[in-house]
Amino acid sequence: MSGDLPDQPVLSDLLEERLGSLSPPAGDPGRAKEAGRRLRRRRAAVRSGAAVVLASAVVAGGVAIGLDGGDGGGDEGRDVVPLGRLDFDEGLRAYADPGVEVHLGGRTFPADDLGRIDVDGAATPFGLVYYDGGVPMLLGEDGRTGALEPGAERAGGPVPTAKADSAKPFVAYGAVLAGRRTVLVRDLAADRRVAALDVEDRPGLAVDALDDGVVVLRDEDGTTVWDTATGAEQRLAGAGTRVADLRNGVLLYDGPPPDGPAAADYRLVPGAVDAQLTFDGAHVLSWSSTLRPTAQGGAPLVLDEGATGPGPQYGWWAVDTDGSVLTAVPDRRGQGVRVHDCDVPSGRCVDLGRLRALSGDPQFIGVDG
Structure with a gap:
């Protein structure tokens, strides 16, 4: 396997280009958290409609980089060099030491061997969904890539985010079909399209969450929920509200409480926009190994x-694709960081190894944010 792809941008180049301005928190998590939030606000301001990438110095998604149609390099349909068999049984376990190495599916690769995978990815139990020039692609467990949506065209501007469903084998993503921007939901287990929604006339539309086949959509007018089983779309909240996550009927939001007709269908929990829910909706993961309960009187998960x-x-x-929690913590000997995979709900952790992290913060790749 060779990483010598002179005409393709490599992951390290993309990380350096897009993340170079973000400094490690240097022991000041409050400042780092605010930096992540500023980046998320910048994304909303330019109406990129993108949020699904890797988490850097925040909980799964603080570096919120707008999809700009991809890097534009290379020819449409060119695959990543086949990586060989991967193992997703314990979750995707996708993380990187920027510019040095990438860990994916139980294996370790030099950063340049994943040159076609940029930072706009969504981790699913079936592989990593990412964009090549705005065309949605899937890097599967066999280590090969292919186009998710036949006939998708290269995008000349922003495309909606990709999001993975923890209740069904679904992924929601954006694509340009017949010249029109479209949000699609695909069943990855059956490899079939579940639903499609034309969003050409909704500038800046973003996919904020996907749970049990229900897609949370946000545009300049506010947030709606789209039920792919019925095709119905219903108002959830106004423009000042941001949905951070939706799992098992629990909706995590930032800003004013959702007040649309759809809000009655969910248990509403306030929280930071860069937080995540555990798959059962019972706890909030937000900048700590103590996970806050979502139910009144519930016990925290430590x-x-x-x-x-x-x-x-x-x-x-x-949160990894199997519902466990990946965490990177400073090594006790002061040498880089150690990455752990922690079970939910027991809290027990498995040591995945050390990262030198010489080029900056460790990165969780393709994790829902």
């Missing part, structure tokens, strides 16, 4: 690894 004090802590966290 992971065996990572800082657990009140308020934001120094470290990096993300």
